Amino acid sequence: MHEDTIMTTRPFRPRRSVLYVPASNAKALSKLPGLACDAAIIDLEDAVAPDAKPAAREALKAFFAERAKAPQSGGPGEIVIRINGLSTEWGPEDLIAARECRPDAILLPKVETPRDILEANDTLDDEDAHPGMWLWAMIETPKALLNIGAIAELGRDPGARLACFVAGTNDLVKETGVRMTPDRRHLVPWLMQMVLAARAGGIDVLDGVANNFRDLDAFRRECEDGAGMGFDGKTLIHPDQIGPANEAFSPSADEISQARAIVSAFAAPENAGKGVLTVDGRMTERLHLAQAEKLLAKAGNL
Ligand SMILES: CC(C)(COP(=O)(O)OP(=O)(O)OC[C@H]1O[C@@H](n2cnc3c(N)ncnc32)[C@H](O)[C@@H]1OP(=O)(O)O)[C@@H](O)C(=O)NCCC(=O)NCCSC(=O)C[C@H](O)C(=O)O
Ligand SMILES: [Mg+2]
Numbered sequence: 001m002h003e004d005t006i007m008t009t010r011p012f013r014p015r016r017s018v019l020y021v022p023a024s025n026a027k028a029l030s031k032l033p034g035l036a037c038d039a040a041i042i043d044l045e046d047a048v049a050p051d052a053k054p055a056a057r058e059a060l061k062a063f064f065a066e067r068a069k070a071p072q073s074g075g076p077g078e079i080v081i082r083i084n085g086l087s088t089e090w091g092p093e094d095l096i097a098a099r100e101c102r103p104d105a106i107l108l109p110k111v112e113t114p115r116d117i118l119e120a121n122d123t124l125d126d127e128d129a130h131p132g133m134w135l136w137a138m139i140e141t142p143k144a145l146l147n148i149g150a151i152a153e154l155g156r157d158p159g160a161r162l163a164c165f166v167a168g169t170n171d172l173v174k175e176t177g178v179r180m181t182p183d184r185r186h187l188v189p190w191l192m193q194m195v196l197a198a199r200a201g202g203i204d205v206l207d208g209v210a211n212n213f214r215d216l217d218a219f220r221r222e223c224e225d226g227a228g229m230g231f232d233g234k235t236l237i238h239p240d241q242i243g244p245a246n247e248a249f250s251p252s253a254d255e256i257s258q259a260r261a262i263v264s265a266f267a268a269p270e271n272a273g274k275g276v277l278t279v280d281g282r283m284t285e286r287l288h289l290a291q292a293e294k295l296l297a298k299a300g301n302l
Pocket of ligand 1: 021047167213
């Protein structure tokens, strides 16, 4: 599959700040139209206690029914539903309910093999689910990391609907026994593996959550770190985390001005046909021009 085809079937969507909201928390759900996050994930999985899951599923359906009656102008641009795993007692019913809600995407937890994506996709295809409904995959187990290249390859097959990886750092810590440190040094190799695989598959990838939501200075550092690693955005658990995530995952004023300088330099008549230039004292090739154009397009879409 050629890159252009993928770009046309899956348009750019900003995903700097992606907020989890428990489906069982009516008050939190009611706040969504006033929040400036790029996307929200309404959660039926780990944020909902086992006994509360059937009621949470009903609340989810009511939320989408209400939205269909009175579409909101503000709030997140994308709404995603995280279902329980398909091997759990709740998963299959969640998937049917999610499909009927028609969210922008369904997030599958604890994906471990390409088969996990294809199985969910079969249920969506069966019922002619609308074409814009994508699948996102949580990467949060050792087996997922061992299979991540094969899972990411599904990103090259538009029929498989795979659009985004989401790092599940809490589950990874639980499953592997690594210690969570402020700089996340024991997790970084696996986070980088996720970014690399996502790029190979042409899909987006979101960093995991920061549990200590009252420490916004630490959160800003973690966002900067995630942006530096190449993530497209960060998953969040609290509205206070939205502003710092939007800032960290947006191109900075310096980056925009450097990108503009590169574009102008290559557009200058005296540089026509040249492959390499000096811009602001740096060697600048046409690959840097492509990078600059991509950054400016992203900035223009935020
Ligand atoms: C963590 C929380 C339980 C904290 O809630 P609370 O004590 O109510 O916080 P505040 O009093 O500071 O809240 C201030 C107001 O903001 C609203 N609020 C809080 N959180 C959210 C939210 N996520 N979305 C929308 N609105 C929210 C409160 O209602 C307050 O409103 P008001 O009283 O009118 O001022 C809580 O933040 C929370 O539940 N967060 C989400 C938890 C969650 O979804 N967890 C699951 C995803 S994380 C995960 O599983 C990742 C992955 O799988 C992994 O393995 O790592
Ligand atoms: Mg998890």
